[in-house]
Amino acid sequence: MIATISKALPGFFAASDTPAASGASVISGRRDASTAGTAAESAHSAVLYTDGVCVSYGDHQALRDTSLAFDKGSITALIGPSGCGKSTYLRCLNLMNREIPGCTIEGEIYYRGSNINTPDVDLYELRRSIGMVFQQPNPFPKTIYENIAFAPRCHGERDRSVLDQLIEESLRGAALWDEVKDKLHKSALALSGGQQQRLCIARALALKPDVILLDEPCSALDPISTLAIEELMHGIAEGRAIIIVTHNMEQATRVSDRTAFFYMGEMIETGETTQIFNAPKSERLNDYLSGRFS
Numbered sequence: 231m232i233a234t235i236s237k238a239l240p241g242f243f244a245a246s247d248t249p250a251a252s253g254a255s256v257i258s259g260r261r262d263a264s265t266a267g268t269a270a271e272s273a274h275s276a277v278l279y280t281d282g283v284c285v286s287y288g289d290h291q292a293l294r295d296t297s298l299a300f301d302k303g304s305i306t307a308l309i310g311p312s313g314c315g316k317s318t319y320l321r322c323l324n325l326m327n328r329e330i331p332g333c334t335i336e337g338e339i340y341y342r343g344s345n346i347n348t349p350d351v352d353l354y355e356l357r358r359s360i361g362m363v364f365q366q367p368n369p370f371p372k373t374i375y376e377n378i379a380f381a382p383r384c385h386g387e388r389d390r391s392v393l394d395q396l397i398e399e400s401l402r403g404a405a406l407w408d409e410v411k412d413k414l415h416k417s418a419l420a421l422s423g424g425q426q427q428r429l430c431i432a433r434a435l436a437l438k439p440d441v442i443l444l445d446e447p448c449s450a451l452d453p454i455s456t457l458a459i460e461e462l463m464h465g466i467a468e469g470r471a472i473i474i475v476t477h478n479m480e481q482a483t484r485v486s487d488r489t490a491f492f493y494m495g496e497m498i499e500t501g502e503t504t505q506i507f508n509a510p511k512s513e514r515l516n517d518y519l520s521g522r523f524s
């Protein structure tokens with residue numbers, strides 16, 4: 231397994247190759263004197279990391295100097311009050327912000343060791359490797375089967391038996407197979423909201439991404455559907471990095487092993503989720519967790 235991953239990522243270490251990474255991911259903090267060493271170590275083991283990322287919408291700076299790293303096998307929660315830059319940061323990671331007129335992204339974003347924040351990056355290929363699931367389930371108005379087959383076909387997969395297998399694997403990965411295996415050729419729009427969101431996760435899985443970005447994936451769902459999504463998170467994190475924006479602190483503690491706290495466009499504190507919630511170091515994070523502001 232280790233050999234396979236290392237081979238797939240030449241010049242890069244898999245999370246499981248590094249002595250420091252025993253299960254939980256390594257993630258860097260802000261690049262000040264106390265975390266500089268950690269940042270350098272983290273970058274070497276990460277499949278994706280950012281170095282000094284700043285984002286502006288026109289002349290409004292929404293995110294400042296953000297450096298974080300994400301390992302395969304890790305789930306990182308991005309938390310913080312509304313408008314502090316969590317989604318802006320998430321959207322940088324596969325350059326979705328480039329679709330927003332007037333938005334500029336500065337700094338470096340390394341995926342598999344190369345800076346992707348360059349004008350000539352292949353966005354189509356990038357978003358195949360770094361998939362995204364949005365707040366509102368957004369299935370295509372097509373059948374369940376076609377929802378998942380669409381992107382692999384666009385990427386050249388035409389073999390029906392390969393597609394059939396991919397669809398089953400992806401639906402199983404998203405814990406949806408048993409519920410839909412007898413209606414694969416029915417409209418995806420007839421599924422419940424929670425099922426639609428799991429279909430969107432299956433759709434992302436079908437491209438076998440290294441990273442999945444989830445922007446408040448449960449905010450439109452009922453508690454049972456939310457639990458279903460949370461339960462499948464650890465399964466989908468196997469062999470890839472998961473980064474989730476959430477306003478639900480219980481959800482962050484249930485699903486993530488790393489957490490990063492954002493406040494007013496800055497990443498203030500990051501660490502293991504247990505440390506962040508049980509022993510926050512910064513006063514702002516402590517105030518946020520105590521409900522002094524939301």
Ligand SMILES: Nc1ncnc2c1ncn2[C@@H]1O[C@H](COP(=O)(O)OP(=O)(O)OP(=O)(O)O)[C@@H](O)[C@H]1O
Pocket residue numbers: 287292310311312313314315316317318319330
């Ligand atoms: N498309 C956009 N155009 C202009 N400004 C934007 C855009 N998206 C976000 N912003 C601004 O950037 C800042 C950060 O917003 P962002 O959505 O990243 O915060 P957030 O922490 O994800 O908030 P929430 O938790 O409410 O979703 C805010 O001031 C917001 O108004």
